[in-house]
Amino acid sequence: MKLYSANGAPNPDRVTFFLKEKGKMDAVEVVELSLLDGQHRSEDYKKVNELARVPALELDDGTILAESRAICTYLEGIFPEPNLMGDTPLEKAQIEMWDRRVELMLMMSIAGWFRHGHPKAAALEATQSKEWSDLSEAATKKACDYFDSVLSKTPFVAGERFTNADITLFVSMRFGLYMRYKCWEGRPALAKWFESMQARPMGQ
Numbered sequence: 001m002k003l004y005s006a007n008g009a010p011n012p013d014r015v016t017f018f019l020k021e022k023g024k025m026d027a028v029e030v031v032e033l034s035l036l037d038g039q040h041r042s043e044d045y046k047k048v049n050e051l052a053r054v055p056a057l058e059l060d061d062g063t064i065l066a067e068s069r070a071i072c073t074y075l076e077g078i079f080p081e082p083n084l085m086g087d088t089p090l091e092k093a094q095i096e097m098w099d100r101r102v103e104l105m106l107m108m109s110i111a112g113w114f115r116h117g118h119p120k121a122a123a124l125e126a127t128q129s130k131e132w133s134d135l136s137e138a139a140t141k142k143a144c145d146y147f148d149s150v151l152s153k154t155p156f157v158a159g160e161r162f163t164n165a166d167i168t169l170f171v172s173m174r175f176g177l178y179m180r181y182k183c184w185e186g187r188p189a190l191a192k193w194f195e196s197m198q199a200r201p202m203g204q
């Protein structure tokens with residue numbers, strides 16, 4: 001399988017960290033694209049993903065999967081251990097609920113802040129909006145408060161064990177560093193959780 005990726009970009013990181021936690025990085029050949037150089041907009045790559053976004057997973061028979069969470073769903077199916085997306089119907093739904101909360105509340109806010117507020121992201125956004133960046137920064141901080149309160153009650157985002165939702169939160173918090181924002185500072189539960197995540201395979 002080929003994984004089209006971009007080093008340090010959050011959505012490809014979701015898949016890479018998922019594979020690291022499965023101990024299956026060697027199952028994929030990684031094809032690195034430079035987003036800042038626009039390599040994902042080449043005609044060749046648009047044949048892989050017409051939306052010109054990474055990640056994309058090309059299976060050995062040529063089938064293409066895009067959307068980071070969908071790729072993880074496939075990888076969970078072919079590499080079931082350790083389980084990261086739930087065993088029972090209820091647990092699967094709970095993990096998805098938390099994963100989507102992290103993605104929609106935090107990761108998307110940081111994305112708006114970065115894409116509209118970071119000078120280098122001008123290569124990705126045709127028009128950067130300072131107003132959108134400011135609103136996204138405020139939403140990021142609010143979401144960090146929320147996940148700090150969540151983690152003050154449970155050891156992991158979706159409850160008692162490590163799951164895909166923790167990967168999405170870890171990726172999001174590292175994404176914040178592009179804006180020099182350390183989500184965990186002044187938020188004790190988030191800080192403790194982040195430290196323990198750094199010691200995991202995905203933190204290496």
Ligand SMILES: N[C@@H](CCC(=O)N[C@@H](CS)C(=O)NCC(=O)O)C(=O)O
Nearest residue numbers: 009010011053054055067068069124
């Ligand atoms: N919903 C997609 C989002 C993919 C996405 O936006 N990827 C970013 C990198 S994190 C990208 O390719 N950006 C290129 C661009 O905006 O031109 C997913 O989950 O995979």
